[in-house]
Amino acid sequence: MAVEASPTSMFAPWPDRLRHAAIILLVAGLALVALVLFGELTPLRAVIVFACIAGAALVPWRLHDSDAKRDEALVSPVEQPAVRSIIEGIPDPAVLLDRAGRVIHLNAAAAQLAPALRKGELAQFALRSPEIITALREAIANTEPRRTSYLDHVPVDRWMDLVITPIAVPTAFGGNDTCMLMTFHDQTPIRRVEEMRADFVANASHELRTPLAALSGF
Numbered sequence: 171m172a173v174e175a176s177p178t179s180m181f182a183p184w185p186d187r188l189r190h191a192a193i194i195l196l197v198a199g200l201a202l203v204a205l206v207l208f209g210e211l212t213p214l215r216a217v218i219v220f221a222c223i224a225g226a227a228l229v230p231w232r233l234h235d236s237d238a239k240r241d242e243a244l245v246s247p248v249e250q251p252a253v254r255s256i257i258e259g260i261p262d263p264a265v266l267l268d269r270a271g272r273v274i275h276l277n278a279a280a281a282q283l284a285p286a287l288r289k290g291e292l293a294q295f296a297l298r299s300p301e302i303i304t305a306l307r308e309a310i311a312n313t314e315p316r317r318t319s320y321l322d323h324v325p326v327d328r329w330m331d332l333v334i335t336p337i338a339v340p341t342a343f344g345g346n347d348t349c350m351l352m353t354f355h356d357q358t359p360i361r362r363v364e365e366m367r368a369d370f371v372a373n374a375s376h377e378l379r380t381p382l383a384a385l386s387g388f
């Protein structure tokens with residue numbers, strides 16, 4: 171047995187804002203038809219009132235849809251599949267930024283290194299190291315590569331190298347856009363080896379000076 175669809179189920183596949191506008195128009199149309207049938211309103215006036223209600227209901231939805239598309243294009247004009255394949259293929263933590271310094275995409279290693287990074291937000295708000303902020307500002311201002319080192323204290327002390335490289339990324343409009351690729355490299359093992367070597371040289375020098383000083387007395 172066929173079941174008559176309710177007004178809500180009729181518009182279920184539509185976007186939320188458009189579905190709500192359609193329900194409002196349906197109710198308003200039924201009310202105006204009833205007023206015309208009971209002689210409370212002329213057909214011409216009913217049409218004019220319905221047109222005004224339709225405009226008030228549909229225009230905000232169209233404006234919201236246009237604003238959303240424009241904001242999406244401004245935040246991330248590059249082609250997302252190409253970006254994902256580039257960034258996710260890098261073994262080290264990597265973040266792709268637009269020309270304003272907003273995060274377009276980051277791989278899993280970068281998300282683990284800096285959990286505060288968010289797509290569409292400025293990277294400098296999540297990466298508060300002065301060395302990172304200075305290098306990032308210079309790279310964006312001059313569109314030139316920058317490299318810096320900094321000590322990361324979270325979750326443990328680690329020496330990190332940051333390389334910022336301008337790259338051309340294909341956009342959704344068929345052209346190229348200059349973005350900034352940030353890659354992080356953990357230099358902690360190398361630093362520890364250098365510290366061990368320095369300690370060994372210092373200890374060896376001290377041990378050698380003691381017998382030499384004793385021999386020089388004879």
